[in-house]
Amino acid sequence: MFNLFPYNAKFDFFGKRKYAYIISALLLIASIVSLSTRGINLGLDFTGGVVLEVGYSKAADLDAIRADLKKNDFKEAVVQYFGSSETVMIRLPPAKGQNQNQLADHVLSVLKKQDAGATMRRVEFVGPAVGKELFNSGGLAMIVVLSGLLIFVSLRYQLKMATGAVLTLSHDLIMVFGFISVTGIEFNLTVLAAYLALAGYSINDMIVVFDRMRENFRKIRKGTEIEIMNASVNQTMSRTVITATTTFLSVLSLYIFGGEALRGFAETLLVGIVLGTFSSIYVASSLSLDLGLKRKDLLKLTDKEKLVDTAP
């Protein structure tokens, strides 16, 4: 049998949870600092405005394009390469005093004058009101997912575990936000999808550990809470690492082949999977332990068992 993680390991996870907390705290602080100073690079979906992706037959001259756009009154245009030097992305903020939905056509006609080989690959225009709506529904989605998971975990398991899980999830999501902020990934609808999928994945990971804890608390009558939880994490370690690996591999292929459109999506998931794995092993269980999780919390006995147990 080939094992990534030795099956009989007795690694003392919870004795060392101090260090995990310190690492977590540092990353959290870094994330919050970056979020409050750099903020998040909100994409067109949420801000409104116009994005054009223009293809050229040879490497495009960005300075010439910028100068040309400036001459034609597109002073706030952001011009950059998109994936390759033959593809250029132009971003315009919500326009002033112009008919917005004709903006893209104007820009394209300016570029075509400069280089007839310029072809429109993609145009996106989002009105400011629609942007705000998408932003709000995105926020709502996040709240609904988090509260849905809280309810599910507290029904299936235990409120302290659920609280631990949701705290952990918030911790993961803040860190991923921090990562998005530090790297300047454009936060658009696709990245939001990755972000919410990550919430599902992260909880999924925690559930497997929780499930084993519940089983062990019922099965192993001797031993302290810490011992039993350590055993549970050790037993599920292989699975946690293997699933993280296969998911990581599949997202990696998206990162390699998915192209520019899925880059932010893949990067968010890659980092999120690593963080989610770390936190489901360490943070979630440690938190529920420190929230005062006791053996009796998980010994939900059937009526029959209760009768036997109360007998002298």
Add this chain to the structure above:
Amino acid sequence: MNRYPWWKNLLIILVLLLGIFFALPNLYGENPALQISKRNAVMDQAAVDKAVAALKAANIPVKSARLEDKDGLIQFSSTDAQLKAVNVVREALGEDYPVALNLAPAAPRWMQDMGAKPMYLGLDLRGGVHFLMQIDMQAAIKTALERRVDGMRGDLRKANIRYVAADVENGNEIALRFPDAAARDAALKSMAGNYPELKFNTEERNGEPYLTAKFTDAGATAERKAAVDQNITTLRNRVNELGVAEPLIQQQGDDRIVVELPGIQDTVRAKEIIGATATLEFRLVSGTPTDWVDAEQSGRVPPDARLYHEKDGRPILLKRQVIVTGDRITGASSGFDQRSGSPAVFVNLDGQGARRMADITGQNIGKQMGVVFIEHRTETKMVDGKPVKDKKVIQQVINVATIQDQLANRFQITGLDSPEEARDLALLLRAGALRAPMDIVEERTVGPSLGAQNIQSGVNASILGFALVAAFMLIYYRVFGVTAVVALAVNLILIVAVLSLLQATLTLPGIAGMVLTLGIAVDANVLINERIREELRNGLTPHAAIKAGYERAFATIIDSHVTTLLAAIVLFALGAGAVKGFAVTLTIGILASLFTAIMVTRALVNLIYGRRVRLTKISI
């Protein structure tokens, strides 16, 4: 002993066969094709034969040609041939047969007859335009009231009730002014029953008797709904005129319409045609040229007339009463005036419109009639950082002609600048007017080359993802890895089959969801296999370990899948566009993996190990 009852094996085989059958059309791909329809009628075989004959004459090879549903479909083996063919067919069949470029499934006919179609690709994969249009409901209510004011004027005339003025005020209220309270009360009595959707009110303003009317809540709701419905119908007509295959036009929310046009290249023209609000009105001319100039300079317009301008800016007075509006037009085509050779639009009116036109022109031979071209334009300007919509209604008199003879249901309009203008006006008149003006609030255009590239990226990522996950599972779990990989392949087939069957839109994020599912789906197998290993270590026999492994992992698998499913469903419910595609494939993938990872692998394991009575070792 581990054996599945025969019906479980049968069920798995059945599901697998169905999956393969419905996934198969995707392997055949699609052929470039032309879709031919007939304007206002059902397509006929004769026209298809005519098109095929013309193609034969032009030496363009045709793969197949047939009538399908309401359209003719001619398939080609290359895009080259298709592009050459479109002009040939258009010329051969003429203006009454809109021809659209399309992709037709290449799967055999019997498969398609059984409902097996390839997946429906989203705009980011096939290229095209997506518009989100917002209907201006205030304007819709205002024009609805204006229509009713016209009707009320007629009612009052007919009932011989004198009134001083009848107008729409503040965009939401009809205000009728009367010379005395008796006339007002008579008016209320005669009209109240005719307008159940309005709420009438009598009041005094500056001591003068007024009758006002507003929409009731139900009336306003009905009017808003009618505006959305008619705009959708009009948009559908216009898109058909543009020759777009498989357009999607549907309501979103209370006051928005989504328009998706796959494969369209000329977005500028598409936008012009879709957003255009142009329509026509025919009115009699009032007064003489000196009256017109006087009216403009003094600002005093006779009560039965309105001041307009011609294209060159000269003022002209037309009667308030409309002879016929654009919605009475049933047909329009463009061409040239035979005498002057200038561009013209030939118009057909419906029965009611033709009767009115005949009545009024018959009584007014020798007098002049003006054609008013009406267009709504909205420009968004930023004032103090907030977008403010500036609405303009352009009303131009494009043509004034002396009525030579009684006009009936067919006549021509000249005074247009170019043949293109005539062609577009004819198209808009044919398709009908929008009931309320609309703004484009969101637009996404993807060029066809980017679409093809996105498909390639998606396919490459899926292949690599599958290969990496499969290699890992095979090395790690050996025989049990083989079962997991087979299950994964079945999972992929089922996702594709369900997507094809539902005809749900596959987008690039949808493909990403599929690839992500590959990684997540094996989780169930990892849980099972780790559990079996554990039970073996605990000293169970292989058979007992397999049984215990599958049984004990089951609850965990359900719990962990439900959480991911929960996230996916919320994404679907609240997500827009691209996110929805991701949520759909993720949801289908997770549900399918419950079946494949648990039942399919178990059946395979049973097949491999189940019959061996003295099983001492398993490869896991």
